[in-house]
Amino acid sequence: xxxxxxxxxxxxxxxxxxxxxxxxxxxxxxxxxxxxxxxxxxxxxxxxxxxxxxxxxxxxxxxxxxxxxxxxxxxxxxxxxxxxxxxxxxxxxxxxxxxxxxxxxxxxxxxxxxxxxxxxxxxxxxxxxxxxxxxxxxxxxxxxxxxxxxxxxxxxxxxxxxxxxxxxxxxxxxxxxxxxxxxxxxxxxxxxxxxxxxxxxxxxxxxxxxxxxxxxxxxxxxxxxxxxxxxxxxxxxxxxxxxxxxxxxxxxxxxxxxxxxxxxxxxxxxxxxxxxxxxxxxxxxxxxxxxxxxxxxxxxxxxxxxxxxxxxxxxxxxxxxxxxxxxxxxxxxxxxxxxxxxxxxxxxxxxxxxxxxxxxxxxxxxxxxxxxxxxxxxxxxxxxxxxxxxxxx
Ligand code: SAH
Numbered sequence: 479x480x481x482x483x484x485x486x487x488x489x490x491x492x493x494x495x496x497x498x499x500x501x502x503x504x505x506x507x508x509x510x511x512x513x514x515x516x517x518x519x520x521x522x523x524x525x526x527x528x529x530x531x532x533x534x535x536x537x538x539x540x541x542x543x544x545x546x547x548x549x550x551x552x553x554x555x556x557x558x559x560x561x562x563x564x565x566x567x568x569x570x571x572x573x574x575x576x577x578x579x580x581x582x583x584x585x586x587x588x589x590x591x592x593x594x595x596x597x598x599x600x601x602x603x604x605x606x607x608x609x610x611x612x613x614x615x616x617x618x619x620x621x622x623x624x625x626x627x628x629x630x631x632x633x634x635x636x637x638x639x640x641x642x643x644x645x646x647x648x649x650x651x652x653x654x655x656x657x658x659x660x661x662x663x664x665x666x667x668x669x670x671x672x673x674x675x676x677x678x679x680x681x682x683x684x685x686x687x688x689x690x691x692x693x694x695x696x697x698x699x700x701x702x703x704x705x706x707x708x709x710x711x712x713x714x715x716x717x718x719x720x721x722x723x724x725x726x727x728x729x730x731x732x733x734x735x736x737x738x739x740x741x742x743x744x745x746x747x748x749x750x751x752x753x754x755x756x757x758x759x760x761x762x763x764x765x766x767x768x769x770x771x772x773x774x775x776x777x778x779x780x781x782x783x784x785x786x787x788x789x790x791x792x793x794x795x796x797x798x799x800x801x802x803x804x805x806x807x808x809x810x811x812x813x814x815x816x817x818x819x820x821x822x823x824x825x826x827x828x829x830x831x832x833x834x835x836x837x838x839x840x841x842x843x844x845x846x847x848x849x850x851x852x853x854x855x856x857x858x859x860x861x862x863x864x865x866x867x868x869x870x871x
Contacts, residue, residue: 515645552624603636604637668714689845702724702771789818839869
């Protein structure tokens with residue numbers, strides 16, 4: 479029997495606008511204390527049904543799964559996953575030979591708050607950000623098998639670092655279905671090793687796919703610096719785009735290994751590429767190569783709102799260095815993946831950097847997350863990736 483949570487009077491307004499979160503301050507009482515991860519029925523102060531969702535401890539008390547009164551079972555999950563797959567097919571990233579990796583489920587953006595699923599060829603990598611999704615993982619795995627059929631060989635569950643620490647679930651990463659024979663997946667015809675075992679996030683940053691394609695068109699004949707390269711997505715596209723040389727930089731030695739392996743996979747024995755394990759600021763300060771195409775894709779500088787001011791300063795400092803060093807006629811691809819920094823704040827930080835360097839700068843493109851990382855229109859908080867492509871005179 480599902481427990482019912484009653485809202486304080488008038489606190490149902492945001493839910494009537496389909497916002498998928500209920501904050502703890504809106505809760506009047508629950509008819510019986512649930513355990514974290516339980517599915518609860520949410521009612522207004524008069525007892526009228528409003529939604530069903532996962533109960534959690536913290537400032538968000540419930541993440542809504544559905545605004546319809548229905549059972550949350552395997553068929554619920556498979557309906558949601560089927561819609562998500564249909565969306566990916568219709569935007570042209572799923573069901574293709576030259577692109578076998580994409581994000582299938584992007585949390586609230588796919589009406590599945592707390593759940594991320596990335597597809598890498600025959601393997602799905604699943605990540606729970608809430609105890610509720612963790613509790614439901616085997617049902618979700620079952621639904622994934624139903625939706626994909628034989629084309630899915632393995633499901634890797636990777637939630638060791640994403641589940642709330644306080645829930646002390648002691649969850650370890652591992653396969654919850656099958657095993658994968660290969661860790662190579664294809665993005666726009668380029669091959670990549672995906673390190674879901676140890677890599678960041680689910681093993682690859684699928685969210686830069688479209689931006690990498692755009693970069694490919696700018697690469698011809700240029701000296702490219704891919705700063706914060708991680709697995710080297712941008713580097714490999716720059717190689718295909720006939721860059722003159724490509725340098726990849728990351729402070730992590732592991733990333734340097736990954737980028738070298740991915741370049742070798744696509745362009746064996748091509749000496750246009752070199753990778754360096756070095757701190758970004760140090761490298762930018764000391765570099766002597768005349769780069770005329772620079773990519774800056776740093777990790778999130780602000781994980782929370784209270785770190786905002788420092789984060790903005792960090793973006794300004796980093797971009798100012800790039801403006802100072804880039805060749806005349808150079809192109810800068812600069813990004814922020816901090817959810818706490820909105821696109822106007824980011825643009826202002828980059829504008830300040832341009833002004834400090836006194837260069838003439840034109841905005842050529844304004845970039846964002848791709849269509850397989852959709853934003854639920856009722857949950858604008860889902861917007862996180864933004865970028866600018868700039869021409870530096
Ligand atoms: N551009 C990548 C994703 C970048 S993730 C892609 O398309 O896949 C951010 C990367 O920045 C990580 O690999 C991390 O190791 C690296 N990093 C973090 N701090 C750094 C620093 N100070 N200098 C250089 N690299 C850094």
